Amino acid sequence: MEIKVLTDILEANDAIAEQNRKKFDESNVVVFNLIGSPGAGKTSIIEVAIRKLKKKYRIGVIEGDIETSRDAERIAKLGVETLQINTQGGCHLDANMIASALTGFPYQSLDLLFIENVGNLVCPADYALGEDAKIVVISVPEGHDKPAKYPVIFRNASLMLLNKMDLVPYCDFDVEAMKQDALNVNPDLDVIGISCTTGEGAEEWAAWLTERIKRRKSRG
Ligand SMILES: Nc1nc2c(ncn2[C@@H]2O[C@H](COP(=O)(O)OP(=O)(O)OP(=O)(O)O)[C@@H](O)[C@H]2O)c(=O)[nH]1
Ligand SMILES: [Mg+2]
Numbered sequence: 001m002e003i004k005v006l007t008d009i010l011e012a013n014d015a016i017a018e019q020n021r022k023k024f025d026e027s028n029v030v031v032f033n034l035i036g037s038p039g040a041g042k043t044s045i046i047e048v049a050i051r052k053l054k055k056k057y058r059i060g061v062i063e064g065d066i067e068t069s070r071d072a073e074r075i076a077k078l079g080v081e082t083l084q085i086n087t088q089g090g091c092h093l094d095a096n097m098i099a100s101a102l103t104g105f106p107y108q109s110l111d112l113l114f115i116e117n118v119g120n121l122v123c124p125a126d127y128a129l130g131e132d133a134k135i136v137v138i139s140v141p142e143g144h145d146k147p148a149k150y151p152v153i154f155r156n157a158s159l160m161l162l163n164k165m166d167l168v169p170y171c172d173f174d175v176e177a178m179k180q181d182a183l184n185v186n187p188d189l190d191v192i193g194i195s196c197t198t199g200e201g202a203e204e205w206a207a208w209l210t211e212r213i214k215r216r217k218s219r220g
Pocket of ligand 1 (some may be wrong): 045119120
């Protein structure tokens with residue numbers, strides 16, 4: 001019975017996510033849903049992308065947090081369109097929250113929209129928001145065993161950003177084992193190692209996004 005209730009909730013969510021997706025498609029905006037543990041570096045990674053791409057593309061960010069507008073304030077400093085959702089205890093964003101947010105957010109004028117999910121490696125993995133792709137952000141101090149232990153998000157994501165690469169020398173972290181575990185869960189997963197503090201991987205991250213934006217624009 002519990003499983004049935006969850007299935008109904010996810011089906012209802014998927015239907016709203018489809019409506020969001022249609023709106024994004026009509027406006028030709030590419031949308032990424034960033035998912036990762038609290039503090040993995042989701043906001044920092046969005047900041048890196050904005051710095052790299054804001055002269056070329058119109059970027060917007062919807063921030064999801066349980067409380068506060070701190071992340072939206074960080075992003076707004078970079079001069080891009082930003083909206084903060086507070087879930088008031090909810091451990092993930094759902095499609096309905098995004099649908100409501102879109103009524104007051106000028107997504108139609110964007111090339112690229114980031115949605116930063118609530119810090120959580122588990123629940124957000126199951127909830128479609130209408131995004132083109134999920135991006136899982138995982139950081140070195142969390143340990144290399146995460147893809148094997150939390151497989152759903154690695155299975156559902158198109159890209160894994162392995163953040164805080166600058167901390168590898170200080171942590172017991174096996175980069176190759178972690179990548180292999182992630183690819184075992186999802187052989188199609190793209191993987192980029194990145195450090196928001198040193199700039200490592202920033203070019204590759206920007207190139208991955210640029211490729212997706214160009215692909216969308218050529219589709220028309
Ligand atoms: N050493 C190091 N620290 C980083 C890196 N990226 C982010 N940080 C730090 O990690 C902390 C968390 O970064 P955020 O970008 O706020 O992480 P988040 O995933 O958005 O966090 P929540 O929104 O709270 O879930 C901050 O103190 C960042 O400065 C990195 O590549 N290397
Ligand atoms: Mg954040």
